[in-house]
Amino acid sequence: xxxxxxxxxxxxxxxxxxxxxxxxxxxxxxxxxxxxxxxxxxxxxxxxxxxxxxxxxxxxxxxxxxxxxxxxxxxxxxxxxxxxxxxxxxxxxxxxxxxxxxxxxxxxxxxxxxxxxxxxxxxxxxxxxxxxxxxxxxxxxxxxxxxxxxxxxxxxxxxxxxxxxxxxxxxxxxxxxxxxxxxxxxxxxxxxxxxxxxxxxxxxxxxxxxxxxxxxxxxxxxxxxxxxxxxxxxxxxxxxxxxxxxxxxxxxxxxxxxxxxxxxxxxxxxxxxxx
Numbered sequence: 634x635x636x637x638x639x640x641x642x643x644x645x646x647x648x649x650x651x652x653x654x655x656x657x658x659x660x661x662x663x664x665x666x667x668x669x670x671x672x673x674x675x676x677x678x679x680x681x682x683x684x685x686x687x688x689x690x691x692x693x694x695x696x697x698x699x700x701x702x703x704x705x706x707x708x709x710x711x712x713x714x715x716x717x718x719x720x721x722x723x724x725x726x727x728x729x730x731x732x733x734x735x736x737x738x739x740x741x742x743x744x745x746x747x748x749x750x751x752x753x754x755x756x757x758x759x760x761x762x763x764x765x766x767x768x769x770x771x772x773x774x775x776x777x778x779x780x781x782x783x784x785x786x787x788x789x790x791x792x793x794x795x796x797x798x799x800x801x802x803x804x805x806x807x808x809x810x811x812x813x814x815x816x817x818x819x820x821x822x823x824x825x826x827x828x829x830x831x832x833x834x835x836x837x838x839x840x841x842x843x844x845x846x847x848x849x850x851x852x853x854x855x856x857x858x859x860x861x862x863x864x865x866x867x868x869x870x871x872x873x874x875x876x877x878x879x880x881x882x883x884x885x886x887x888x889x890x891x892x893x894x895x896x897x898x899x900x901x902x903x904x905x906x907x908x
Contacts, residue, residue, distance in 0.1 A: 639887060640711045641676055641860055643870070643879040646700050649679065649707060650686050652837050653847035654792065655693040656799065659908055663698040672864040673699065675905060676710035678854055688841055690720075690854040694908035704870045706879060708863060712856050717902060719855045720834055723806035725795075725827040730802050732769055738797045739777060742790060747776050763787065765794065766828040779830070788840055788847060791830070795848035798827075806850055808904055855902040862896045863887065 667673065677692030689696055690712060699707050712718060732746075739746045763781040768774050777794065781787045798804075809831075829851055832840075840847065869882055890896035 639860070639884075640713070640858065641863070641883060641887065642709050642711060643706050643865075643876055643883055644679075644687065644709055645876075646696070646704060646707050648687055649677065649689055649696055649709070650841065651689045651693040651696060651846065652841050653689075653693055653852045654796070654849040655697060655908070656796075656849050659694040659850070660697045660701065663694045663908060664701050667695075667698055667702055667867060670864075671867050673704075673708050673867060673870065674864050675861050676708045676863060678712050678856075678859075679709040680712045680714055682838060682841065684842070686841070688837075690837075690852060691905070692908060693849075699870070702867070704867060705873070706870045706876070708865045708870070708883070710860055712854065713858075714834060714856075717857050718834075719902065720832065720837065721809045721853050721855075722829040722831045722851050723853045724809060725799070725829065725850070726805045726807050727798060727825045727827060728803040728823065730767075730769075730798055730825040732767075732773055732775060735767060735775065735777075735798065738794065742793050742797070744777050744779075744790065744794065747778060748774070763830045765791070765830065768826040768828075770823050770825070781830075784836060784839060785843065785845060788845055791851075792846070792848045795829070795851060799849070804850070806853070806906060808853065808906075850908075853904055855904045857900055857902045859899045859903050860887075860896065861899065861903075861905065863890065864896070 673695065675692070677695050678690045679687045680690055682688055687709070696707060736746050763779050765777045765779070766774065767776070779787055779790060832847060832852065837847070837852070863886070865883065865886065869879055872879070887896060891898065
């Protein structure tokens with residue numbers, strides 16, 4: 634078929650299954666952008682599970698926003714989960730989060746907040762510890778230690794924690810790999826730097842099979858051969874036309890945009906900061 638030369642596809646909205654939660658503010662903002670621009674700029678990154686389900690690794694807000702504005706289909710990129718495929722967790726930069734507020738959140742969920750020294754002692758006695766690390770303004774650091782021996786419970790508690798601290802605090806995502814020597818530049822500006830546990834592919838699939846969603850804005854995937862800036866028209870996605878017709882339009886649009894350098898293909902692994 635014509636589209637064998639690339640990994641982009643046009644698929645029905647209802648065939649896509651998010652693996653992570655998103656927030657109302659992110660969906661609302663993305664829906665506004667889609668309506669104003671009239672295009673889906675970047676494909677939703679999707680992995681095909683062994684069951685055949687199409688799992689959204691990156692683009693849950695795009696998916697929900699497209700549904701909200703009435704699109705029938707979505708532009709996706711099928712991810713080859715080979716050796717170059719990587720999953721990690723975003724780091725969160727959170728405004729207005731204090732140690733006092735974190736302790737109140739933890740108390741509601743039934744978790745303990747430790748200082749750095751206390752965290753080490755707690756980890757030694759835990760069956761299978763994992764932690765969420767917080768760097769606060771003023772050089773204060775705390776940890777919430779979780780037990781990962783039961784993945785379902787671990788994910789549920791982490792969801793509640795993440796949703797609680799971003800509910801009333803502006804948050805941005807930051808890629809893994811931020812040097813620790815740069816952390817004070819964030820905290821000096823009154824922002825809290827949060828390091829979150831990673832989920833591997835097997836864990837994501839296991840949770841997805843049970844219908845459980847990861848915390849919002851946590852999963853980050855990187856892979857080579859990524860298409861960005863395709864700018865596929867929403868009018869085409871909303872048309873009552875066959876998938877084959879839309880795919881033919883996609884092929885021609887992609888060739889035209891790449892010839893004119895209007896669409897970017899990255900042979901190396903990249904991540905995108907926006908949803």
